[in-house]
Amino acid sequence: MLRPSLIAALCATLAVPGLQAAERFDTEKGTLTVREITAALENPWSLAFLPGGDQMLVTERPGRLRVLSLDGTLSEPLAGTPEVHAQRQGGLLDVQLSPDFEQDRMVYLTYAEAGENGNSGTAAGRGRLSDDLSRLENFEVIFRQQPKLSDGLHYGSRLAFDEGYLFIALGDNNQRATAQELDKHQGSIIxxxxxxxVPDDNPFVGRDDALAEIWSYGHRNQQGAAINPWTGALWVHDHGPRGGDEINLPEMGKNYGWPLATHGINYSGQPIPEAKGQTVDGAEPPHHVWMQSPAVSGMAFYDAERFEGWQRNLFVGALADRSLIRLELDGDAIIHEERLLKPLGKRVRDVRLGPDGFLYVVTDDASGQVLQLGLEQQ
Structure with missing residues (x-):
């Protein structure tokens, strides 16, 4: 005879054509259900749902953009995407739809772009998604990180739209001191x-010693950014070195400390040479810090109604910890943490809230997955 749990899994699979049977895990808020939509992606980095909610755009770090349907159907790579520098941490990175997508069909991408002398940097661009979903039309670059200093590390990068503006969270290109140099884009939010x-009210507009696109600085390698739906504030998270991953609520013109202030040390075990302490005068302390780095990537606020146990929670992917971190909020305060998906042992690169109220997770692997997460509440 079939066990009741196996019968339930088989029924769940039959109810949603194309989806694999759900795996189930006990959590503090009920039984977590995890369904694999695909495992046919090469190092996927991000996803964005198309209107209608049954299809999404997914980036693969080698440079491909694909359409994935909830039934597991995966398109051929779209034409018209930019040439990317797909080495080490570089490649095709974040994807976001225009807030006016249903009118303009614009898709925004970030990616590593090659420069001179073998160095590279982060770029952002946009193109119109064709009606048949086969290509990006008239792709144009709207931002280039200057100067290009990366040898393959610390590109960031995440996109977040807010009331007519676009934030781009960048990395320091593994050039620590540049995060404090306002004549460079490294380690900043744009x-x-x-x-x-460039908006006229950006904090450094008109200064000869600073780049006008910069909103905040003193960041290391930001791979999560989202607008808090209850307050309208931008939240980002930042990789520390060895220890000291952090969440920040960046404000106009402010310094977030790296590398002068850090809770981490070098991977060698030695102190960061420039560090003066965990905090320094003139720099903002982190809103939240992990003393042991989970290697955070991806960020999504849960403001859907579908799963009551997740409401007013923040979800953060973790690469080194191979988990999805659930953070409970009281206003802006983070009051509790739970690590999900640990039994899967997967590097979680991104997490997004779907229009159906499920969470969708991207795993970073040569056979990378998109997973659908739900909750059977107690």
Whole structure:
């Protein structure tokens, strides 16, 4: 005879054509259900749902953009995407739809772009998604990180739209000191308009010693950014070195300390040479810090109604910890943490809230997955 749990899994599979049987795990908020939509992606990095909710765009770090349907159907790579520098941590990275996508069909991408002398940097661009979902039309670059200093590390990068502006969270290109140098884009958050132009009210507009696109600085390698749906504030998270991953709520013109202030040390076990302590005068302390680095990547607030146990929670992917971190919020305060998906042993690169109220997770692997997460509440 079949066990009741196996019968339930088989029924769940039959109810949603194309989806694998759900795996189930006990959590503090009920039974977590995990269904694999695909495992046919090469190092996927991010996803964005198309209107209608049954299809999404997914980036693969080698440079491919694909359409994935909830039944597991995966398109051929779309034409018209930019040439990317797909080495080490570089490649095709974040994807976001224009807030006015249903009118303009614009898709925004970040990626590593090659420069001179073998160095590279982060770029952002946009193109129109064709009606048949086969290509990006008239792709144009709207931002280039200057100068290009990366040897394959610390590109960031995440995109977040907010009331007519676009934030781009960048990395320091593994060049620590540049995060404190306002004449360089390294280690900063960029604020531009969707067409790439610079808002007049950016904090360093008009200064000869600073780049006008910079919103905040002193960051290391930001791979999570999202607008808090209850307050409208931008939240980002940042990889520490060995220890000291952190969440920040970046404000206009402020310094977030790296590398002068850090809770981490070098991977060699030695102190960061420039560090003066965990905090320094003139720099903002982190909103939240992990003394042992989970290697955070991806960020999503849960403001759907589908799963009551997740409401007003923040979800963060973890690469080194191979988990999805659930954070409970009281206002802006983080009051509790739970690590999910540990039994799977997968590097979680991104997490997004779907229009159906499920969470969708991207795993970073040569056979990378998109997983659908739900909750059977107690």
């Amino acid at each position: 604020r531009i308009r969707p067409d790439g132009s």
